[in-house]
Structure formats: C-alpha cells, structure tokens
Amino acid sequence: xxxxxxxxxxxLMMAPAVILLLGWMLVPLIMTLYFSFKKYLPLRxxxxxxxxxxxxxxxVSSSSFWPSVQATLxxxxxVLLITLVLGVLLALLLDQPxxxxxxxxxxxxxPFFIMPTVSALVWKNMFxxxxxxxxxxxxxxxxxxPVEWLSEASLPSIILIISWRWLPFATLILLTAIQSLDSxxxxxxxxxGASPLARFGHIILPHLSRAITVVxxxxxxxxxxxxxxxxxxxxxxxxxxxxxxxIYQRVLESQNVGLGSAGGVFAIILANIVAIFLMRIVGKxxxx
Amino acid sequence: MPLxxxxxxxTALTLAxxxxxxxxxxxxxxxVNNGDMIRMQGLAEDFTAKHPDIKLEWVTLExxxxxxxxxxxxxxxxxxxxxxxxxxxxxxxxxxxxxLVSLNDLPESWDAGDLLPAIRNxxxxxxxxYAAPFYGESSMVMYxxxxxxKAGLDMPEAPTWDFIKQAAAAMTDKGNEVYGIxxxxxxxxxxxxxxxxxxxxxxxxRWFDEDWKAQFNTxxxxxxxxxxxxxxxxxxxxxxxxxxxxxxxxxxxxxxCGMWIDATVAASFVTNANDSTVADKVxxxxxxxxxxxxxxxxxxxxxxxxxxxxxxxxxxxxxxxxATSKEYTALVASKEGWANVPPGTRTSLYENPEYAKxxxxxMTLGSINSADPTNPTVDPVPYTGVQFVAIPExxxxxxxxxxxxxxxxxxxxxxxEALEKAQALTVDEMEAAGY
Amino acid sequence: MxxxxxxKRKIVNTLVAWTIGFLIFFPILWTVLTSFKTEAQAISDPPxxxxxxxxxxxxxxxxxxxDYARFLWNSVIIAVGxxxxxxxxxxxxxxxxxxxxxxxxxxxxxWMLSTxxxxxxxxxxxxxxxxxxxxxxxxxxxxxxxxxxxxxxIIVWMLYTYFREIPGEILEAARMDGATLRDEIIHVLxxxxxxxxxxxxxxxxxxxxxxxxWTLNLTAAKAAPLTAFIASYSSPEGLFYAKLSAASTxxxxxxxxxxxxxxxxxxxxxxxxxxx
Numbered sequence: 001x002x003x004x005x006x007x008x009x010x011x012l013m014m015a016p017a018v019i020l021l022l023g024w025m026l027v028p029l030i031m032t033l034y035f036s037f038k039k040y041l042p043l044r045x046x047x048x049x050x051x052x053x054x055x056x057x058x059x060v061s062s063s064s065f066w067p068s069v070q071a072t073l074x075x076x077x078x079v080l081l082i083t084l085v086l087g088v089l090l091a092l093l094l095d096q097p098x099x100x101x102x103x104x105x106x107x108x109x110x111p112f113f114i115m116p117t118v119s120a121l122v123w124k125n126m127f128x129x130x131x132x133x134x135x136x137x138x139x140x141x142x143x144x145x146p147v148e149w150l151s152e153a154s155l156p157s158i159i160l161i162i163s164w165r166w167l168p169f170a171t172l173i174l175l176t177a178i179q180s181l182d183s184x185x186x187x188x189x190x191x192x193g194a195s196p197l198a199r200f201g202h203i204i205l206p207h208l209s210r211a212i213t214v215v216x217x218x219x220x221x222x223x224x225x226x227x228x229x230x231x232x233x234x235x236x237x238x239x240x241x242x243x244x245x246x247i248y249q250r251v252l253e254s255q256n257v258g259l260g261s262a263g264g265v266f267a268i269i270l271a272n273i274v275a276i277f278l279m280r281i282v283g284k285x286x287x288x
Numbered sequence: 289m290p291l292x293x294x295x296x297x298x299t300a301l302t303l304a305x306x307x308x309x310x311x312x313x314x315x316x317x318x319x320v321n322n323g324d325m326i327r328m329q330g331l332a333e334d335f336t337a338k339h340p341d342i343k344l345e346w347v348t349l350e351x352x353x354x355x356x357x358x359x360x361x362x363x364x365x366x367x368x369x370x371x372x373x374x375x376x377x378x379x380x381x382x383x384x385x386x387x388l389v390s391l392n393d394l395p396e397s398w399d400a401g402d403l404l405p406a407i408r409n410x411x412x413x414x415x416x417x418y419a420a421p422f423y424g425e426s427s428m429v430m431y432x433x434x435x436x437x438k439a440g441l442d443m444p445e446a447p448t449w450d451f452i453k454q455a456a457a458a459m460t461d462k463g464n465e466v467y468g469i470x471x472x473x474x475x476x477x478x479x480x481x482x483x484x485x486x487x488x489x490x491x492x493x494r495w496f497d498e499d500w501k502a503q504f505n506t507x508x509x510x511x512x513x514x515x516x517x518x519x520x521x522x523x524x525x526x527x528x529x530x531x532x533x534x535x536x537x538x539x540x541x542x543x544x545c546g547m548w549i550d551a552t553v554a555a556s557f558v559t560n561a562n563d564s565t566v567a568d569k570v571x572x573x574x575x576x577x578x579x580x581x582x583x584x585x586x587x588x589x590x591x592x593x594x595x596x597x598x599x600x601x602x603x604x605x606x607x608x609x610x611a612t613s614k615e616y617t618a619l620v621a622s623k624e625g626w627a628n629v630p631p632g633t634r635t636s637l638y639e640n641p642e643y644a645k646x647x648x649x650x651m652t653l654g655s656i657n658s659a660d661p662t663n664p665t666v667d668p669v670p671y672t673g674v675q676f677v678a679i680p681e682x683x684x685x686x687x688x689x690x691x692x693x694x695x696x697x698x699x700x701x702x703x704x705e706a707l708e709k710a711q712a713l714t715v716d717e718m719e720a721a722g723y
Numbered sequence: 724m725x726x727x728x729x730x731k732r733k734i735v736n737t738l739v740a741w742t743i744g745f746l747i748f749f750p751i752l753w754t755v756l757t758s759f760k761t762e763a764q765a766i767s768d769p770p771x772x773x774x775x776x777x778x779x780x781x782x783x784x785x786x787x788x789x790d791y792a793r794f795l796w797n798s799v800i801i802a803v804g805x806x807x808x809x810x811x812x813x814x815x816x817x818x819x820x821x822x823x824x825x826x827x828x829x830x831x832x833x834w835m836l837s838t839x840x841x842x843x844x845x846x847x848x849x850x851x852x853x854x855x856x857x858x859x860x861x862x863x864x865x866x867x868x869x870x871x872x873x874x875x876x877i878i879v880w881m882l883y884t885y886f887r888e889i890p891g892e893i894l895e896a897a898r899m900d901g902a903t904l905r906d907e908i909i910h911v912l913x914x915x916x917x918x919x920x921x922x923x924x925x926x927x928x929x930x931x932x933x934x935x936x937w938t939l940n941l942t943a944a945k946a947a948p949l950t951a952f953i954a955s956y957s958s959p960e961g962l963f964y965a966k967l968s969a970a971s972t973x974x975x976x977x978x979x980x981x982x983x984x985x986x987x988x989x990x991x992x993x994x995x996x997x998x999x
Binding site: 041042043044045058062063064129130131132145146148150151152231234235236237238239241249250252253254255256259 | 352356359360363364381385475476525526527529530535538539544680681683684685687688690691694695697698699700709712713716717720721
C-alpha cells in the first residue's frame with residue numbers, strides 16, 4: 001500500500017523524533033567518551049590532559065566494580081521476579097468476580113503514582129526504621145527483636161521498596177491481557193476436565209507471554225537506572241551500590257569526571273548487553 | 289539573542305512600571321535544612337525590611353543533596369547561587385581554586401576580630417577570609433545525669449575512653465530500651481567518618497603520614513575501630529549502622545541513650561523541652577581522650593560564602609553581613625531565647641552574661657577552643673582538618689571508607705577486612721589523584 | 724448448589740482482594756494519617772492509627788517554610804509541557820511507523836527505547852555544561868526539553884502500538900475519498916486514537932512528575948518542582964516524621980488524584996500492544 005510518495009512523507013514525519021533522540025544520545029555520549037579519556041578533576045583545576053585508557057582500567061580494577069554489577073543485576077532481577085510472579089497472581093485474582101472491584105483496583109494502582117523519593121523516604125523512616133518504624137513496633141509486639149532492615153537485609157529491603165512501586169504497573173498490564181482472553185476457550189477446557197493448574201499453564205500463561213515481555217522490557221529500562229531509592233536509603237552501603245550509584249560516587253562525591261565517564265561507558269555497555277538480550281526475546285514476541 | 293534582550297527589557301519595564309522605582313536585585317541562597325538555617329529563613333523579613341531593593345530566593349535542601357548541588361555548580365561554574373552554605377571542609381579547597389569571593393572587605397561594624405580564632409583560621413586562606421561562619425561546632429559528650437547517678441558513677445569534666453566504656457556498660461538496660469551509648473554509624477564522610485576520624489585522633493591515628501601514605505594498616509586505627517565496635521555492639525542501640533546525627537538525636541530525645549558523643553549544637557535540641565523528653569536531665573563533658581594529649585572532638589562551621597562570578601556580589605555581601613552579625617544573634621535571642629542563637633562563632637557571645645546562663649555555653653566554647661585543625665592528632669600530618677583532610681579527594685574516599693566500617697558494624701565483615709579494604713581503596717584513589 | 728459455590732467464592736475473592744489492596748495501599752494511607760499527627764504522636768509506641776488529636780499544624784509549618792504553590796506550578800508546567808511537546812513530536816513518527824512500516828521500523832523503535840538506558844548520572848556533567856552554555860539552568864524551558872527527550876521513546880512506542888491496531892482499510896477508504904495525509908491524520912486517525920493518546924499522555928505526566936534526578940540537578944530556585952520541595956524535608960534535625968508526611972502528601976496528592984480519576988483511561992492504553 002505504501003507508495004513512493006507516502007514513504008518519503010513517512011520519513012519526513014519520523015525525522016523530528018529521530019533527529020532529536022539522535023542528538024540527545026550522541027551529544028552526551030560523545031562528550032562522555034571525550035571525558036573518559038581525560039584526567040578531568042574539576043576540583044583540581046579541570047582538564048589535566050589525555051590519559052588513554054587509564055580511567056577504564058582503573059574503573060574496572062577497582063574492588064567495587066564487580067560487586068556493583070552484581071548488585072545491579074540482583075536488584076533488576078529481583079524486582080522483575082517479584083513483580084512478574086505476584087503480578088500474574090494478583091491479575092488472576094482481580095479477574096475473579098468480586099464486590100467493589102473498582103475500588104480495589106484504585107488501591108492496587110496507587111503506588112505507581114508515588115514519587116520514588118517519597119516512597120523511599122516513607123519506607124525507610126516510617127516502616128523500616130529499627131526503633132520508630134512500624135515494622136519494629138510490629139516485631140516488638142510479637143516479642144521479637146526488630147530487624148535492622150536497611151543494614152541486615154539491605155538488598156531485599158531495596159528490592160521490596162522498588163517492587164512496591166512497580167507491582168501495580170505489572171499487575172495492570174497483565175490484568176488487561178487476562179481480560180482479553182477468550183472465556184469460551186477456558187470454559188471448554190474446564191468442561192474437558194483440565195485442572196486449574198493445567199488451564200493456567202496451557203491457556204493463560206501462553207496468552208500472557210506478550211504482556212510479560214512488555215513488562216519485562218519496560219521495567220528493565222527503568223530499573224537499570226534506579227537511583228533515588230538507593231540515594232535516600234543506604235547511599236550505596238551494605239552491598240547496595242549499583243553501577244549507577246558507583247558512577248554517581250565517582251562523578252559527584254569524588255568529583256572525578258574522567259573516571260566517572262569511563263564508568264558511564266561501562267554502564268552503557270551493560271545496558272546494551274541487557275538490551276540486546278531483551279530485544280531478542282521481546283522482538284520475537286512483538287512481531288505479529 | 290536580540291529577541292531575548294528585548295524580552296528582558298520588556299520584563300524589566302513591566303516590573304519598573306509595576307511600582308518598583310528602584311532596581312531590584314535577587315540573590316539565590318542555597319542552604320541546609322538544619323534548624324538554625326530554617327530559623328534564619330523565617331527571620332529574613334528583618335533583612336528585606338532593611339534592604340527593600342534585595343529579594344531573597346531560598347533553596348533549602350537536605351545536606352547531601354545540597355552539597356552535591358553546590359559542588360557541581362561551583363565546579364562547572366553554573367552560577368546558580370549567589371550565596372552558598374558550605375563547611376570548613378569546602379572553604380579552603382574552593383578558596384584556593386579562586387572560586388570564592390574574599391570577604392575581607394565586609395564592613396568594620398561586622399567586626400571580624402570578634403570571630404573565634406579557631407573558627408576564623410579555618411575559613412581563612414593566605415590572609416583572605418572566604419566565608420563567614422553562621423554557626424560553629426565542636427563535639428562533646430552529652431549524657432543523662434539521672435542514669436549516671438543511678439549507675440553510681442560521676443562524669444568527670446574531661447573523661448577518658450575507658451571511663452566512657454565503663455559508664456556505657458553500667459547504664460545499658462536493653463530490656464527498657466536504654467542503650468549506654470549512641471554514636472554515629474551511618475556511612476558518610478560527614479557522618480560516621482567525622483566522628484571516627486576525630487576519635488582516631490585521640491587514639492593517635494592519622495589518615496596520612498607526612499608522605500601522604502594511607503595509614504589504615506596501623507595498630508592505632510585497628511585499636512580505634514575495635515574499641516568503637518566493642519562499644520556499639522555491646523552498649524549501642526539496634527540499627528546503629530544506619531544512625532547518623534539526626535537518628536541519634538531523636539533517640540536521645542526519646543530517652544533511649546545514656547550517652548551521646550556528637551556535635552555541640554545538639555545541646556540546644558536535647559535541652560529543649562518542646563522536643564526532648566529528657567530536657568532537664570542532660571549533662572555535658574568534653575570529648576574523651578586516651579591520655580595521649582588529644583581529645584576526640586572535631587571542629588566545624590557552617591558558613592556562608594559567595595561563589596566567584598556571581599552577578600549580585602554586593603547584595604550577597606549585605607546578606608552575609610546581616611546573617612552572621614551580632615545583631616542577628618540579638619534578633620534571635622529576642623524572638624526565640626538565648627539558647628536558640630547560632631552558637632560557636634563569636635567571642636562576644638560567650639562574654640555575654642545572658643548567654644553564660646545557657647547550660648552548654650561554656651562546654652561548647654571549651655570544645656571549640658581545644659580543637660586544632662593544623663595539628664589534629666598526636667603525630668605530625670601533611671594536611672589540615674580535624675575530622676577531615678582538606679583535599680578534594682577526601683569526601684569521596686572517606687565516604688567509601690565509611691561504608692566499609694558501617695558494613696563491619698552491621699556484622700557483614702570483620703574489622704580487619706574493613707580496614708584492609710579501606711587501606712586499599714585509599715591508596716588507589718590517592719594514586720588516581722596523583723599523590 | 725453451583726450458585727452457592729460461586730457466591731462463596733465471590734466472598735472469598737472479595738476478602739482476599741480487599742486485604743491485599745489494603746496492604747498495598749497502606750504505606751500511603753499511613754503517610755497521610757501521620758501528616759495529621761503531632762511529631763510526638765508520629766513516633767509513639769504503640770503506634771496510633773485513627774484516635775489521635777488531628778492537627779493541621781504540619782501543613783501550616785510546611786507552607787510557611789516553602790512556597791508550595793510555586794513548586795506545584797513548576798511540576799505542572801514541566802509534566803504537562805513535556806508531555807504535550809512529546810506527543811506533538813511523536814504522533815507523526817508513530818503514524819509513519821505504524822502505517823508505512825519498512826524493514827528498519829522495528830530497529831528504529833528498539834533503538835529509541837535503548838536510549839532510555841543511558842545512565843543519567845554518567846552524562847550529568849556534559850549535560851550540565853551544555854545547559855550552562857545555553858543558559859538553560861534553572862529554567863522551565865530547559866527541564867521541559869529534557870523531560871520531553873527522556874520520555875519521547877515511551878511515547879512513540881505507546882502510540883505506535885496503539886496506531887497499529889487501527890485497521891489500515893479505514894485509511895485506504897479515506898484516501899480513496901481523496902483525503903490528504905493531513906486530513907487522514909486529523910480527521911480519521913486522531914479520533915480513533917484518542918483513547919490511546921489519552922493513556923499515553925497520562926502515563927507520561929506521571930513519569931515526568933515523578934522524575935527526580937534531572938529535575939533536582941538542573942534547577943535551583945526558579946524552576947524547582949516538587950521533587951526539590953521534598954528534598955528540603957527529607958532529614959532535618961530532630962523529629963520530622965509528621966512534617967515529612969505532610970510534605971509528602973502535598974507532593975503526591977495532585978498526581979494521585981489525577982491518576983485515580985483517570986485510571987480507566989490510563990489502564991486501557993497501558994498495554995503497549997501486548998493485548999490483541
């Protein structure tokens with residue numbers, strides 16, 4: 001259906017978005033690359049000359065590099081796992097007949113509207129504080145020693161805080177997908193005597209696969225750059241220093257722009273590895 | 289750009305015709321959300337009444353965010369702020385870079401000679417005063433007189449670390465949520481490392497030797513950290529590894545700490561009956577020592593400075609001269625009482641008989657005077673700074689060291705491991721910086 | 724019999740769903756409740772839920788200390804401005820991807836999404852320098868531009884998936900009738916795509932409203948939105964739970980209310996083409 005004319009019109013219409021994004025990607029990227037080969041210390045007078053790959057070598061050989069990659073992957077993986085598993089379960093639940101479904105949905109969706117800074121502050125102070133937090137009161141009420149959430153269980157705590165924000169998002173997308181499922185198909189399977197588990201495994205889950213990949217893709221994009229939740233709660237202590245946070249420490253706390261930029265390049269590489277990996281799955285699922 | 293100019297002109301015209309016959313200058317003030325600064329913001333009408341041609345824009349941020357913002361801005365020369373609230377750590381570094389405007393020409397009546405010498409020296413580089421102190425602080429021991437009596441002990445005016453440990457053991461009553469001692473554990477160069485560096489000084493430890501070699505592999509550091517861990521693990525509150533100044537303050541105010549060694553400014557909070565349940569049961573003592581001639585107290589002044597390149601230098605100076613003046617002190621005293629004036633900057637305040645009645649006045653002055661930034665510890669050092677090292681790399685290094693020690697306090701690694709990692713990362717960063 | 728079973732099931736479902744919903748919502752409820760307590764009640768042990776002396780004191784203190792209206796206004800301008808601008812740029816792009824697809828369309832789309840993975844912290848310094856050069860620091864224009872660029876990929880993608888569900892035959896029919904490209908977009912496509920565009924706009928307002936890195940680092944006084952407002956209450960000296968709660972409530976209330984009122988529209992388009 002596409003004529004030569006409409007093709008060039010299409011290009012023209014795509015141009016603003018593509019050019020803007022290209023600029024938004026390339027300009028900072030080139031500047032980051034430029035800084036990454038420099039010894040650039042703003043607090044010591046700025047540009048102190050070219051240093052080749054020194055910054056890269058230093059960034060990778062630092063003892064905090066691999067733990068930070070690990071922390072990043074654990075947080076992304078943990079949140080994805082929790083939001084997907086619970087998301088599917090909650091979506092199944094919300095799909096059932098019940099009273100006040102609209103209100104329940106409003107309760108479910110609310111955390112997604114909350115600023116990450118606010119949610120981190122609220123969780124940290126009012127729930128996880130080992131003396132005045134609500135959890136501490138709860139633990140004491142049962143005669144248990146309050147848990148020091150953000151130090152003893154730092155990673156799980158951060159995963160919990162982030163999951164709380166993303167669970168509604170996952171649930172809603174999955175719920176919409178479940179609702180679009182042909183109910184006759186399910187009823188037919190029920191007639192045939194398929195167990196609920198079999199019905200879930202053979203009909204519902206395959207139907208959800210596209211929705212799941214979408215959730216996977218979108219959340220990964222946002223989770224790779226999680227910052228506020230860590231900045232507010234642990235500031236990267238207790239094994240919660242992600243790659244993003246490590247770069248933050250290099251650029252802003254140590255004011256070593258060269259080293260931080262080299263880290264930025266590594267983060268871009270990591271993001272792209274994850275992206276390619278994801279695109280492979282998602283790309284296949286998004287065809288059709 | 290002509291369009292922009294035209295727009296500016298138009299805006300200016302509208303403003304002028306709107307009734308302002310004078311040229312209005314706006315100054316943007318970046319400050320911390322500490323109590324004293326919030327009070328200043330509340331009292332700023334006094335300033336604007338005297339200077340109707342100056343408009344104040346406040347950017348009040350939490351300490352970590354503020355520091356990140358102003359450092360980023362001054363280093364990249366963004367010109368976002370006309371007055372910045374910075375500390376004794378930043379002033380010498382930024383001053384040397386030529387990033388701050390000298391305040392030597394503040395009016396005679398402002399009386400620079402009245403500033404406490406220890407504080408003034410910390411803000412002066414090569415004879416130029418680069419920042420005006422808003423409030424100054426050292427650290428000291430705050431303790432519960434009732435619990436001390438109950439334990440059958442008597443706090444000396446200048447305790448030793450051994451006495452502190454003995455008292456902490458005697459006061460601890462975990463069943464009733466009373467912990468003998470509360471100390472900072474939250475990682476950060478301005479959090480646990482401020483306390484630990486000052487404490488280490490009294491143990492004879494230092495950050496670097498005269499050749500800038502990191503010293504975390506010395507027995508002095510090992511002694512310091514082990515003693516600290518011993519105190520905190522046995523007599524400290526739960527979750528100590530995430531407690532900073534603010535968390536400990538609220539614990540103390542709730543009566544959950546027997547002793548607390550921290551900033552002298554906390555004294556006015558813990559004795560304030562509005563917020564503190566133990567206001568009338570607090571005593572003060574100098575920071576402890578180990579008999580080596582140095583005490584574990586620091587020196588800090590939150591100060592107001594003007595970044596070079598601002599377009600409102602004169603107005604900014606007017607503001608600083610107001611906020612750090614004797615008259616401002618008197619203004620606060622008249623509205624909120626003497627206990628709430630910003631402490632620790634002026635000799636005249638401590639000579640004031642009214643202020644002398646404040647229970648913590650003498651101890652604060654004594655603590656500030658006993659800190660010596662140029663000669664902080666037992667052995668000679670190549671740096672200045674009591675609880676910090678005044679080099680640009682310090683904040684980054686110390687925060688990471690702080691995280692290692694915080695992790696050890698949380699029981700995730702041993703003291704030896706923490707110090708080993710601290711040593712390695714310090715050596716590494718110092719190399720990167722070219723030492 | 725069967726009726727009874729479903730009735731029973733419905734009761735169980737309702738109970739379970741309401742309980743979980745309450746738990747998920749509880750942190751927000753607790754924040755709002757705490758904002759009406761005194762500082763002492765906010766940390767009292769055991770905690771008080773409803774039976775305390777409700778007070779507006781914290782809101783008064785917060786309002787006295789910071790000019791809430793200005794932060795709110797900046798947030799609104801930045802969130803709405805960037806969304807509108809982003810949508811205007813994205814509609815044509817998404818249209819051409821959906822209706823005149825080429826082999827490269829999917830690559831371009833995925834590439835667009837991948838730009839969102841650039842770590843913001845890593846490029847803060849370059850962006851800061853550029854902003855100084857252009858005089859954009861602490862301006863709403865600068866922030867609107869950044870927010871637009873950040874969210875552009877999501878907008879394009881959402882619109883693309885939505886447009887793609889519109890049958891091409893309708894467009895062809897319109898074309899037969901002699902409609903120009905402009906007519907086609909304005910009179911045929913847009914009306915059909917309104918629900919999708921609405922949902923996209925809503926999601927992006929939410930994302931832009933809650934973005935806390937750029938909005939904090941590129942502003943000072945004039946353009947600072949609610950994320951900066953929160954940063955001045957996060958850990959002051961002394962007791963602060965109640966004041967923090969009041970400030971938090973003020974920061975999240977507008978977007979929460981908008982979200983609730985529009986949740987049907989939002990959810991409908993939140994599928995990213997995952998539902999066929």
